[in-house]
Amino acid sequence: MSKQTAVRHREIGLSDEQVLDMYRTMILARALDERMWLLNRAGKLPFVVSCKGQEGAQVGLAFALDPTRDYVAPYYRDLGVVLRFGQTARDVMLSGFAKREDPNSGGRQMPGHFGSRKNRILTGSSPVSTQIPHAVGMALAARMRNERLVTYTSFGEGSSNQGDFHEACNFAGVQKLPVIFFCENNLYAISVPLARQVGCERIAQRAEGYGFPGVTIDGNDVLAVYEAARTAVNRALDGLGPTLIEVLTYRINPHSSDDDDRVYRSREEVDEAKQRDAIVTFGAYLRSTGVLTADKEQALLRDVEQVVDEATAYAEQAPYAEPQEALGHVYAQ
Amino acid sequence: MSKQTAVRHREIGLSDEQVLDMYRTMILARALDERMWLLNRAGKLPFVVSCKGQEGAQVGLAFALDPTRDYVAPYYRDLGVVLRFGQTARDVMLSGFAKREDPNSGGRQMPGHFGSRKNRILTGSSPVSTQIPHAVGMALAARMRNERLVTYTSFGEGSSNQGDFHEACNFAGVQKLPVIFFCENNLYAISVPLARQVGCERIAQRAEGYGFPGVTIDGNDVLAVYEAARTAVNRALDGLGPTLIEVLTYRINPHSSDDDDRVYRSREEVDEAKQRDAIVTFGAYLRSTGVLTADKEQALLRDVEQVVDEATAYAEQAPYAEPQEALGHVYAQ
Amino acid sequence: MAVKLFIDAIRDALVYEMRQDDSVFVLGEDVGLRGGVFRVTQGMIDEFGASRVIDMPLAESAIVGVAIGAAAYGLKPVAEIQFADFIMPAVNQIISEAAKMRYRSNGDWSCPLVIRAPFGGGVHGALYHSQSVEALFYHIPGLKVVVPSTAADAKGLLIAALRDPDPVLYFEHKGLYRLIKDEVPDGEHVVPIGKAAVRREGTDITVITYGLMVHYVLEAAEELAHAGISTHVLDLRSLLPLDRDAIIEAARRTGKVLIVHEDNKTGGVGAEVSAMIAEEALYDLDAPIARLCGPDIPAMPFSPTMEKFYMLNPAKIADAMRTLAAF
């Protein structure tokens, strides 16, 4: 990587500390994901859904948001986003093990169904795309309350075919609401490839039909995603309305721990994607700029491993909810 | 109108007979509509929904279709289309009076809820936009059966915000199905004006997000609509996929006989639209070309009046369904 | 206290609550300048402005979905569905989302949302402007479902719904809008959700019903009274939760129960009411539990002959009541 690109992050206004923080968040997401996958294969977690390959894009986006100001309505792969918004490794593992202390749902929902009020993360469900109008509604409410903030929502390219995407984008366009629609286009919806999933070339093309900008960014280019997101955030805060940001990314793992991706895509394709993985390329960039020294990297990896170990140990021994707790929280008490 | 435009219809391949036929269809639609409105005001019809102002666009489109080959899934204002597809004035009046002989529903549905198998008109309902995936499904089925035909579906600009529009367009785009999506943009969805209804400028802009062409045409220019439709039909028959045709038109009457449009739009706006009405302008064009002579016009108007009178008289005296017929046709007998 | 039309009582409740709680707002199709197609929200945009009386694009899933987001944020949206028949595109948002947000987040988030929808037939509305849709929702834990039958309840139940911390579906029979008027308390007036009301005390037979049918049943009861048959009439008002105690008590009162609703019979609300009684008051019964409901056909036809055939009326109800009384 040339000296010219070496200072790219500073040129766009990110400090060395910030990019290291971004990298650490990516590494933590990856480490948690891989650990959960292992635990699933070891029979300890019934179900896992993976962020692997999408962390760079998620973190690039999330660092343009303000976790003390904005709200997020993320989809199930957004581990990078929820870590940025304050969920801890322990929270994630408690959810993986479906334990009582899981802040997302007390073990009621599968992992990947994020939500915690204190982290400004709206509770999510499994039916795809339902969160998109919610993010729009939160933006509407914030504006009614004169709160200057942005709401964020994410979804896969397949999920951009649901009616809820269309209806929510249109209303946000009509009202020029401060929403960021983030489409993580990983080329597959379970087994269905992009070409059989959408009629258009790029999901970003859909934005024109709602009257706001749509951009397509290389999802492995963390800084490019950050920049696009920052532009969108500023636009939103200035009252100019929503932006649709599509990132081209790749899901390295099968769809979930229940999936077998060998029937629908080649190993070569997956291996090729691994080369472009932002964890690899962003790491290389940081090393080439001297921001990430060998010492720092080792310390970071050690620290992340320890955090994940501790989280796993804690979550594994934590208690389940009592059976009859299933009866609670149907209505306000 | 200059001599140069005077032969415009022949230049695009329409004979004098054909344009007269188009005009007659428009006039008949208008006459039926006005008669039903009167009958409603006289307390004889409980409900009417009007095509007034949109006949030109409808007829321009429908004459590019083949009523012996194609299928239509029209929306409630498409009187011009269903007349072209073989519904008679009598059929329309039987439906208005909700009589047993109504070919659309035997008096079960409100007028404007078209459907008759022999006319290749799919049965429609009230919830808007549900017919859009149906037209796509018919096109899919036709292709599976190796039938070379086009399916047509129409809807208002407001209805283009329903999820079903989005989902159906996308699937048609993926499969390159022979469908014509016809958006009759009359600037209002009941009381809600275009700017508060859609985030974009033109509904046609939405087509790009599904990977097929979208065009916006002046809906009062009957021949322009015809041409755009013919292009779309050829495209579809050639296996190149769908087209979204948006026409800019105007609903001259209130939304329905239950509406009062004075609260949401000015009389000046309505009067202005009446000047641009295709019935006026297309008539003038035909007169200027000598195709429509005073004799022919008188005969046509007399004939249409008689047809409407006869249809009204017939329908008024026709019997209602017997009460217990309400129990029939829940399932196949 | 003043005598008011049912429809005006609904508007009263909205205006009353919007004046004192600036988190309340309404959104729906044509609710602004048009004041709603039935004029429920007429004039409200003048007082509260276009940011609290929001004309929505024609997309019910977004109307409810956006309202859910706003409710989660902490506001109190009142989503209007133009006709109950058009609630179907929003079913996913209602059942998968609104009903489950509190539960799935273990109580961390909630969804204090009200959905108003005019329902019911007998108004020449044909198949898609006449339906009763309550049976789709009264089965869904996490939701509440209310159906007022008087102007006073229209106001009191709506205020209760607006203050409820959970999602409430408020179904208003459009046949009642301008048919019914009664004394409506001025100002503060809350009718608690989950409480049925005895509309008439009686000793021979019990009729359990809700919505427009309450009035038809009362008319029939009046007629039967002349023939010496004394009818006890329970107005459910709340369909979820059902007022179990009131239902059992009403059934026990006479031992002969007829359940009446406009909605079709199979799987309607009457099924649950009957099952409750068969479970808890079987030995108090002196006759099979009867139901008189709309026929099991997809929806109510347009033509007057067939619409009349579908709709119950006081005469049909009186017949069923006489049969039960004579049992």
Place this chain on the structure above:
Amino acid sequence: MAVKLFIDAIRDALVYEMRQDDSVFVLGEDVGLRGGVFRVTQGMIDEFGASRVIDMPLAESAIVGVAIGAAAYGLKPVAEIQFADFIMPAVNQIISEAAKMRYRSNGDWSCPLVIRAPFGGGVHGALYHSQSVEALFYHIPGLKVVVPSTAADAKGLLIAALRDPDPVLYFEHKGLYRLIKDEVPDGEHVVPIGKAAVRREGTDITVITYGLMVHYVLEAAEELAHAGISTHVLDLRSLLPLDRDAIIEAARRTGKVLIVHEDNKTGGVGAEVSAMIAEEALYDLDAPIARLCGPDIPAMPFSPTMEKFYMLNPAKIADAMRTLAAF
């Protein structure tokens, strides 16, 4: 005749019918190369090609809406909804359209469509991969709803559905896919829609149920038999139409009825079954009509403790049966 898994019997029916009727085709998410997430359609794309085994974009309303158009045209689509929980976005198309096309067109058009959806819990599916959704549909005239409990019925009911001239919802309990195997007739095998099946003859108590619960009830019945209690077990199989005669007959048989379903209780199918009995066989009853169902909570939680709490099992059912028998 061969012993087959429940899941294989479903595939058998599809393949059998697609071979002899080229108007039958399947469409849904991941039904092609992936063979469906449960592998029901595995291998079918190889035999029938991508034009008869269609991978659909992720949009349930389009899956059903497109299928409706194709059905109206004259084909026989089998729409797969990946999990029954995700049928919600398609409710408008199912209830407003499929159910009403024949009716609203006065018999001119029809909608011979089959919708398959895996439902039910106890499989660590959490809130949104465990739901029972049949109660939303068994109330809707114009639809048919079936729920097989054996491999033989899985095949026979699916073939019946495929030949039915009206829309049929076919709900397959995903817990049965690989749990249950039984003798499935080769080739032609039709189980008529609308007929319940007596799974066990008995004299002391009657249990009415469907789906996975049939097996739990039979297990419980076996246990009770050791204690000298004789159980009559009716498997409904068809929820719309319900087999009224079989239900009444089964209720009369013992005079003591327990209805069991996995779905939550309020407004579930058990309500209608109970109401039918209370209407037509009240005087044959020797005990209140009991229901044992899932708790009235929004959906089944993920954690094993709470999932187990939600799910019925043979022990819980046996308890309820003993209580009834002792009544």
